[in-house]
Amino acid sequence: MKKRLALFASGSGSNAEKIADHFAGREDVEISLILSNNPKAGVIERARRLHIPVLLFDRPTFYQTDRITEMLQNQQIDLIVLAGFLWLMPASLVRAFDRRIVNIHPALLPKYGGKGMYGHFVHEAVVAAGEAESGITIHYVNEQYDEGAVIFQASCPVQPTDTPEDVARHVQVLEHRHFPEIVEKVLFGN
Template identity: 80%
Template sequence: MKRIALFASGSGSNAEKIAEYFADRPEVEISLILTNNPKAGVIERARRLHIPVLVFDRTTFYGSERIVRLLRKQEIDLVVLAGFMWLIPEALVRAFPNRMLNIHPALLPKYGGKGMYGHFVHEAVVSAGEAESGITIHFVNERYDEGAVVFQTACPLDPTDTPEDVARKVQVLEHRYFPEIVEKVLNQLK
């Protein structure tokens, strides 16, 4: 059995789509959802899906190896960042080399880096007058949004699109492709 741990900071719609995607696949288990936000919507989604949740703080995440030890104890094969906002500490990156995926709501390398998430990305895309946006799924390294790209896909934008319109179009791509790419990467693991 392959085991996945999901990290999320917000509503958790991508985490839920991934969990639903693997629900009928006994060879894959969503073992744990981890969040840095005690008020995150992902917590309620995880409860509904009967997936254990761990809420942690900044000191635990950056000042200890507790998360790494927990993931190893749970024999996690793949770590998936599904809307997780904190930079991943080096110890965690080293513990899961090429076994940690992130999704970014833009076509990297454009609109990536510290502070570029959610509506900030979509506002920047609209302000720049881009003709398209999309998603990038990439491996995680020690810097925001700079890991090797695994998958990208784009959607056309209309000149009248608002940041909210862009967000809706991008989320359709996230929900459609992220679970499939997680499965593809999982199947390539030895």
């Protein structure tokens, strides 16, 4: 039976594209939909190029209705993947897809997680703290920012001369290498 993925993204969508590329040509997996809260997100153009339907939504629809949850249930989505999505998931959606929502965070949680800790803010904090390493954490989503059970972590060294941009590049290499593989393992229960 075909597994169905929904990807949420707020930004450029490079991780969403890597996941789509990973499953391209597979008969057993379909990227059913990309959802975004940002009408200017680069992920929208990537989705069009990849022929993946896009759903844009606003804050009231996401937090004050169950329309997104119901639509995902009606589409029989097996796994929701947050690929650079910046909003906290509503409790009703988390409950409806318990242990079927995964997120990637650009740091080694529990360090540098929580509200407001995303993208360059994370990398700036890592450099400012003089950390010797950073990395990625792939985790299940719960009702708090970055507090769900960890599925996978990978690290990279941070040199004393590294800028936040250097750290971002090293972390993105880890994201692109590991996120699609871990999504597949979670999707198939491996």
